[in-house]
Amino acid sequence: MLKLTFAAGLLSAGMALAQIPTLTVYAPDYFTSEWGPGPSIEAKFEETCDCDLVFSAGELLPRLVLEGESTSADVVIGLNTDITKKARELEIFAPHNQDNGRLTLPIDWNDEIFLPFNWSYASFVFDTTKIKLPSSFEELANLPGESKIVIQDPRSSISGLALVLWIKKIYGDDAGEYWQKLAPKILTVTKGWSEAYGLFTDGEAEGVLSFTTSPAYHIAVEEDKTKQAAIFREGHYPFFELAAKVKSSNNDALSSMFMKFILSDEFQDLIPMTNWSYPSSQARKKWPSVFSDLPMPKSTVYFSEIEASEITKQAIEEWRNALSQ
Amino acid sequence: MAQRTFSIAANCILLFAVFGPLVVLIFHADQNFTFTTADRAALEFTLLQASLSSLLSVLLAWPLALALSRRQFKGRRLLIVTLGVPFILPVIVAILGLLSVFGNSGLLNSLLIFFGFPVFSVYGLLGVLLAHIFFNIPLATRAFLLALERRPTELDRLADGLNLNFLIRFWILDWPIIRLIAPQIFSLIFVLCLTSFAVVLTLGGGPKATTLELAIYQSFRFELDFGRAAFLAFIQLSIAALTCALSIIIFGLPLNFNRGLDRPIHKRYLGLGAFFWDFSIIIVIGLFLTTPLISVLLKGVQNFYLLDATIFTPIFNSITLALFSALISTILAMGFMNKWGEVVGTLSIAVSPLIIGAGLFLMVRNFINPFEVTFWVILTVNSIMGLPFAIRIVRPASDEIISNFRRLSIAYGMAPYAWFYWVYLPRLKSALTYSMGLIAALSMGDLGVIVLFGGADFETLPLVIYQLMSAYRVEQSMASAVILVLISIGIFLIFDRLGKTRNA
């Protein structure tokens, strides 16, 4: 009698296990780390999906390109706008089938393939105990005394690229000239955001290229209000992080469920305090107060995907020339 | 005979794992052999900073090694071990540490301001060189030290007996050794600096300080142009190969000499002038190398309370990875125990881990998906990265043992197994353990291929440090870095102790 029950138990457990589908999500390292949004998102999704969400970390696009059709990814999350054009050309993604109208972004979003899950604005963050916040690019180029900023390299960093495009959009053909004016104020150029921000928090530079949402961390976690983002008159360049469904996945039901989940309040609620950016599909009044209280740029400047692809090479060259004097 | 087979096998493994990926990548993707003016500039700068860095490292290392070899003092052992630490630090931690001392708001400038001197900016070529010699002087010093210590103590006694003065001793005893080892060290450091990227950029102050590695990174990750990335990597590799080959052709290969009877290190009798010279060097260079490290340690230690139990898994993973890499590297190194083996082994670090990772993937994907066996991939790459060091340490010892005792073993009629058991391995033990300790320590801090393959299923300490930084948690990051450093030093010391029971 016991043996039979035992066997039956094992069998049903086995069947149950076999029945729980897995959703494989590719994400960047910072996303899946325990200090990133990954763990909370996984927990929340698994509450209702009856599935096992598995993250796989690594360099997203190169990996997808290498894996090709045989990729085990169902969904990819954490892509940035700089590679959407290339990614699109690879034809590895499927339409997300979500209502773009639900997005609360500063620009109109029409992309059927890439779905933003959070966003922020590029901006310079300063240590206000050492320096007064500049309110325009002109003032930035005329920072008092020996004050310096740290920026990232547009060739190796998304935020660095955002800055180059931002300046290009505002100054157009005079972008190169502006960079020359700004050059003396730049302490150094780093490979990625982490190094730059590390230099800033260490006090090496008074300002750093970061996001308008960065101060939220310091206020919320460190109770430090001295690090603030400078809001420029000219407007700011937005920065989106995206998710997409993988075409070759055979987990369509689950992936669609996940994409829908992204726009839901359950997901969006998690974003601000784990990824330190603005939720992509939530009205401002629903944000945590530390975010809604942050100063917001009055206007947005932006290159569409096509425009960006045409102008990027030239913009980077101008930057490189100006700084290599 | 067995040695030869093993040698060939080892070389094949290397070819497969390092050069294979490169070749595969070049032929797989659309070939893109464009080489822009920006690339030219990058190449020129790469060569410039690599050669200068190596030259300076070597020039500064040998007086230090000389000084250390002549003096015995408390904490000498610890100093030598500590010297090696900067090399294993994750790059970002090392950069912050360096800047906390040499940066605009660093210790040095604070002192200068205090005394009314003008502020000195480290950003630029100077910064790059500074950072590189910071990482590499310890390496070079240790290599010189090893060679100097290998000299039979009988020669020193002889010099004492003849009452040779400081300068003559140097010329006759020390200089020949230095002259022979220097080119090798130069090549190794050159290759290391060749692939340096984040450090160069940040401390270089801007795009003028761009290296080929940046271009490779950009092509690979941003433009998804694997063909071009591989092409540039190939250029990088060729430069490395050329340099190594040149240094061998010009300077020849190091000989081995030594017929000492294992007597312990000998206290020498040198004049007072030498005493001051030696200790000044030790103090100055020692300070330069240890202050940034101490700064990092201080910053980290005061944030220890921020760490929690989640750090144990990465610690365990890192240690496991480190130990296995060390073992494999050292064993593999035994297959490169000849002149060209050393060159080939060195070249293994000239190929960007991104390339190796991607190429490896392409090579094995029909059999297995490397992304599912992250641990093994990282292990492979780490072991290969450790090769040059293992070879450099084990080979001289191996040559020495063979040249001294092979004949005697033949006289005893020893079969290979007996030779290994009674003579070769016992005498090689200290070199083997030293090599393992060093590589284990190096492997602890290596980020390498994990950049491509990620670590959701296999988190290591360096990855955790990076993740913390990305999440604004700089202090926690520093604290984790300190843990990394302490463990690495610990591992190294343990292995060192294991090997110490060598002879009389």
Added chain:
Amino acid sequence: MLKLNFSFEKNYLVISTNISLESNKIYAVVGPSGAGKSTFLNLISGFTEISRGYILWNEHKISDLPPSKRNISFLFQDNNLFPHLSVWRNLALAVSHWPKISIDDEAKLHSVISEVGIQGLERRKPSQLSGGQQSRVALARVLLQENKILLLDEPFAALGPSLKDQMLELIEKIAKKKGLLVLMVTHDPADANKIASQTIVVKNNKVHPPLKTEKALDPINGPLADYL
């Protein structure tokens, strides 16, 4: 009877010979610097391969055998012992390559140890011995190998004159007792005079047939007159 009929060329060294040597005799090997005395010994022992010819020991061809199978023992100029192993182990390796040795072998070791006079030193390592003691241990090893031919390449050069003489006497005693054929390279005519009845001169690319020692070392009319 050791028949040597071979020639050797490598780099700038050329040696050829066609001589016969008898057992139970001690031969000194002398000649100007660089003539190839050590090489000659290496060729006989097998550490260096001959270019052409053969070596016969009691009518058996030994020139294609490895050194340890030629019935030859040798004492080098240095590195005669393994510094990291104890005296006991250094000797034990001469009879067995396994960590444990049989009772018989142990007895053999003890007997040889007392024969050369190094009792009480078994546990020591070579670096803890004096030059003379080290030489004796090396000699003990040779005894254990029980080969009939003994080649010496100036193994006692680093010892002082009186110690050297002692060792030479010991060699002579052992050689007589075991009926060995000894070939001894030396730079010092006194050594040759002391224990070698015959002397082999190596000169002008040739290894000459043995002469009576006094004749070979004759400073006026001998083959080495120019050098002595």
